[in-house]
Amino acid sequence: MFEHGKINYRQLVQLIFISRIIIAITYLPVLSSPPGNQDIWISILLSFPIQLLLSIPIYLLWRRFPNQTIIQYSQSIIGRSGKIIGILYIWFFIHFAVITLSYFNLFLTTAIMPETPLLFFSILLVGFCAYAVGAGLEVLGRMAEIVAPIIILAIITIIVLTAKDMDLKNLTPVFESGLWPVLGGGLTASARTFEITALAMVLPILNDNKKAKRVFIMGFLIITIFFETIGLSALTILGSELAKNHAFPFYAVVRTIKIADFIERIEAIHMGIWVLGAFTKISFWFYLAVLGMGQLFNLKDYTPLILPTGTIIVPLSILMASSLVELIEFTDYRVFTWYALIFILFIPSILLFIAIVKKKGGNKNES
Secondary structure, three states, rough: OOOOEEEEEHHHHHHHHHHHHHHOOOOOHHOOOOOOOOHHHHHHHHHHHHHHHHHHHHHHHHOHHHHHHHOHHHHHHHHHHHHHHHHHHHHHHEEEEEEEHHHHHHHEEEEEEOOOHHHHHHHHHHHHHHHHHHHOOOHHHHHHHHHHHHHHHHHHHHHHHHHHHHHHHHHHOOOOHHHHHHHHHHHHHHHOHHHHHHHHHHHHHHHHHHHHHHHHHHHHHHHHHHHHHHHHHHHHHHHHHHHHHOOOOHHHHHHOOEEEOOOOOOOHHHHHHHHHHHHHHHHHHHHHHHHHHHHOOOOOOOHHHHHEEEEEHHHHHHHHHHOOOHHHHOOOOHHOOOOOOOOHHHHHHHHHHHHHHHOOOOOOOOO
C-alpha cells in the first residue's frame, strides 16, 4: 500500500452510494431487465439481500488479508499468476470509468447540448477527475460528503414534486410473469453493483476496520432505498412500457414537474446532480485503476500513471459513446450480468477457495 490517506466509514458509504445511484437518476437500465414489467420494483427490493450474498467472497478475502487489496492478495494466493488477475481488475476499473463517461457524454449531447462535440465533454471532465485522483482517496471521501447529501436532497425534492402525478395502478398486476423472472431481476440488478469490487480495493484504507461489515450493509441498504424510490417514480408516472423504452426515464419524470406557472424547468436540478455525481464516480473508478496499476508494478507513487490512464479513458469513451444503441446493447443484462459476475463473484470465489485450501492469510480482523 502506498495510499497513506485514510477514509472513514461515512465517506466510503457515500462514495459507494454516489457511484451506484448516479446512473439510475438518468438511464435506469434495470427497468429493461427481467421481469421487464411493473414488477421490477419487487426485483429491486430483492437486490439488497442478493448484493450482500454476492459480497461474501470479497468480504471473507478482506478478513484473511486485511491490509491488502485484491491486486495484492491475488499474488499472495496464487503467486506471479496473480498479476493476470490484477490486470483484469485494472481493466475492469478503467472500463467502468469509460462506460460512465460514455453515459455522461451521451446524455449531454443527446438531451442537453446536441451540437457540442463529445471530445469537449470528455477532455473537460477527465481533466477535473485527474486532478481529484491526484489528491487521493481522502479528498475523494471528503468530496463525497458534500456531493451525496446534495444528491439525496435533490432526489427527495423531485419525488415530492412528482408525487401528485404518481398512479399506483401502474404497479398492477403484481407477479404478472410469475416469481422466477422477479428473482432473476433481483440478480441482474445486484450484478450491476460493481461497487462490490471497489470495496476489494478500498477496505484496507478504511480507518476503522471494525466498521467494514457496516459498509456493506448500510451502503447497499441506502442504495436499495433510493434505487427503489427512483424506480417507483418512473413506473408510477410513466408506466412500465414507456419507462423501460425511454432512453432517460428519470429525466423524463423530472421534466413532468410543473407547479403553477413559476416552478418548472426543474431539470436544471437533475443536470446539476448528474454532473456532480458523474464527476465523483469517474474520479473514484479512475483512482481505483491507477492505484491498482501502481500496486501491480510495485511503484512508490501512482501519480505518474494518471495522465496516461486519462488518455486511455477519453478515446475509449468517445468510441463507446458513438452510438447510444450500441452502448445500451453492450450494457444489456444478457451480456453485462455475466461480465460483472466474473469480477464480483467468480474470481473472488476461486481466490477464496484457493486461499482456504492453501491456508493463505489469516482471520485476524474481527468486525
